[in-house]
Amino acid sequence: xxxxxFITGGNRGIGxxxxxxxxxxxxxxxxxxRSGEPPAGVLxxxxxxxxxxxxxxxxxxxxxxHGPVEVLVANAGITRDTLLMRMSEDDFSDVIGTNLTAAYRxxxxxxxxxxxxxxxxxxxxxxxxxxRGEAGQANYAAAKAGLVGFSRSIARxxxxxxxxxxxxxxxxxxxDMTAVLPQEIKDSMIKQIPAGRAAQSEEIAAAVxxxxxxxxxxxxxxxxxxxxxxxxxx
Numbered sequence: 001x002x003x004x005x006f007i008t009g010g011n012r013g014i015g016x017x018x019x020x021x022x023x024x025x026x027x028x029x030x031x032x033x034r035s036g037e038p039p040a041g042v043l044x045x046x047x048x049x050x051x052x053x054x055x056x057x058x059x060x061x062x063x064x065x066h067g068p069v070e071v072l073v074a075n076a077g078i079t080r081d082t083l084l085m086r087m088s089e090d091d092f093s094d095v096i097g098t099n100l101t102a103a104y105r106x107x108x109x110x111x112x113x114x115x116x117x118x119x120x121x122x123x124x125x126x127x128x129x130x131x132r133g134e135a136g137q138a139n140y141a142a143a144k145a146g147l148v149g150f151s152r153s154i155a156r157x158x159x160x161x162x163x164x165x166x167x168x169x170x171x172x173x174x175x176d177m178t179a180v181l182p183q184e185i186k187d188s189m190i191k192q193i194p195a196g197r198a199a200q201s202e203e204i205a206a207a208v209x210x211x212x213x214x215x216x217x218x219x220x221x222x223x224x225x226x227x228x229x230x231x232x233x234x
Contacts (some may be wrong), residue, residue, distance in 0.1 A: 004066040009076030013175035017201035049102040070114025099143035119162040128231035155221035164220035171227025197230030
């Protein structure tokens with residue numbers, strides 16, 4: 001059956017691939033974006049997820065168009081990479097605010113409809129960096145690691161109501177963000193990946209689509225790595 005799916009940051013990269021995969025599945029898909037244009041065939045909602053009022057307005061718009069959100073994919077995120085000694089208060093708080101605090105805000109609001117329906121899927125896009133750490137990304141790693149504890153707490157709170165919460169942790173993925181990296185840096189990163197290559201956004205989307213499906217109804221509190229083996233053991 002067609003479901004109401006809400007994806008943050010769904011107009012490019014991994015978020016866009018997830019939106020396209022869910023729409024191809026027949027779902028009613030809404031995505032947030034801050035700049036550019038939303039993809040065709042989905043409901044685009046301009047929203048800054050760090051602003052509680054804009055998040056509330058986004059949910060109301062989606063609920064009016066598609067009904068209560070049944071699948072939430074918290075994908076939007078930012079980086080402010082720098083070494084710890086050079087990291088400003090804003091570098092740290094902005095990344096935590098967008099990547100972790102906003103996920104709390106979205107999940108809390110989505111819970112209303114999911115509890116009434118006694119079913120729901122929450123999927124948080126984490127990162128291998130949140131499991132193994134990375135020099136120059138202490139803020140990003142902290143935020144992504146936080147998603148694991150957050151989702152597992154949701155799984156324990158809401159599991160009996162038919163609501164699942166899981167984290168997908170991509171590794172190096174071919175996106176606009178990674179396209180600007182110098183080739184020598186990408187080559188160095190790929191050498192650390194057992195699969196010997198970066199992921200495609202569609203491969204991340206496939207894992208999300210599965211976790212959102214009925215087949216994954218007994219999977220909750222899980223961390224699903226889609227990283228070519230880069231984070232194994234973590």
